[in-house]
Amino acid sequence: MPETSKPTEPRLILPRPVALVGLMGVGKTTVGRRLADALAVPFRDADEEIEKAAGLSVSDIFAAFGEAGFRDGEQKVIARLLDDGPQILATGGGAFVQPATHDIIRQKAVTVWLKTDLRVIARRVANRSHRPLLRDRDPMEVLREHEAKRYPFYARADITVDTGDQSHGKSVELVIGALKRFLETK
Numbered sequence: 001m002p003e004t005s006k007p008t009e010p011r012l013i014l015p016r017p018v019a020l021v022g023l024m025g026v027g028k029t030t031v032g033r034r035l036a037d038a039l040a041v042p043f044r045d046a047d048e049e050i051e052k053a054a055g056l057s058v059s060d061i062f063a064a065f066g067e068a069g070f071r072d073g074e075q076k077v078i079a080r081l082l083d084d085g086p087q088i089l090a091t092g093g094g095a096f097v098q099p100a101t102h103d104i105i106r107q108k109a110v111t112v113w114l115k116t117d118l119r120v121i122a123r124r125v126a127n128r129s130h131r132p133l134l135r136d137r138d139p140m141e142v143l144r145e146h147e148a149k150r151y152p153f154y155a156r157a158d159i160t161v162d163t164g165d166q167s168h169g170k171s172v173e174l175v176i177g178a179l180k181r182f183l184e185t186k
């Protein structure tokens with residue numbers, strides 16, 4: 001090995017799935033996909049898998065079956081996905097707030113709460129129409145309501161990572177660092 005080259009750090013080996021939880025727009029899907037690439041494990045997005053299973057978009061499921069119908073499907077799909085070994089699972093923003101789904105995720109995965117300032121999230125979700133809970137509402141108002149109702153659930157995740165307003169790549173680094181520290185103590 002040339003003297004100048006540094007030894008590469010061994011890649012983190014996941015013993016079980018990692019589930020990303022947190023508000024709509026915080027980065028569960030986009031950070032999760034890059035995190036899975038970095039760790040060479042499969043990436044799954046619960047919203048996409050629910051859409052595949054139903055053959056309908058999330059918005060259409062809400063319209064046809066109501067939020068309760070969506071939550072039923074979400075619970076089943078997440079339970080199935082988490083039985084499939086080490087992976088990164090991006091959960092939907094409301095999944096970890098449903099008691100039965102919360103318990104399934106806590107049992108089967110290492111849970112990571114991705115968190116950042118609500119103003120950063122409001123900017124990211126502005127002008128996107130595929131999130132039924134944001135449609136026709138002021139995003140900041142919805143996010144504040146969700147902060148009040150959902151943060152107590154998210155706070156029960158194994159790990160919290162505040163990603164600030166940084167790039168996807170930096171967020172991935174922060175999550176990998178936090179996972180290493182958490183898994184070393186297990």
Ligand SMILES: Nc1ncnc2c1ncn2[C@@H]1O[C@H](COP(=O)(O)OP(=O)(O)OP(=O)(O)O)[C@@H](O)[C@H]1O
Nearest residue numbers: 023024025026027028029030093124166167168171
């Ligand atoms: N760390 C980040 N740096 C830069 N942009 C980000 C970051 N995280 C998310 N974004 C941007 O914010 C938007 C929302 O991110 P994303 O879809 O990953 O959120 P989500 O948590 O999966 O939301 P939902 O719960 O609605 O599925 C995307 O346009 C994404 O590129």
Ligand SMILES: O=C(O)C1=C[C@@H](O)[C@@H](O)[C@H](O)C1
Nearest residue numbers: 024047058092093094131132
């Ligand atoms: O925060 C929520 O309750 C939601 C977030 C999205 O990921 C989707 O699961 C759906 O739009 C509901």
Ligand SMILES: [Mg+2]
Nearest residue numbers: 028029047090
């Ligand atoms: Mg998503």
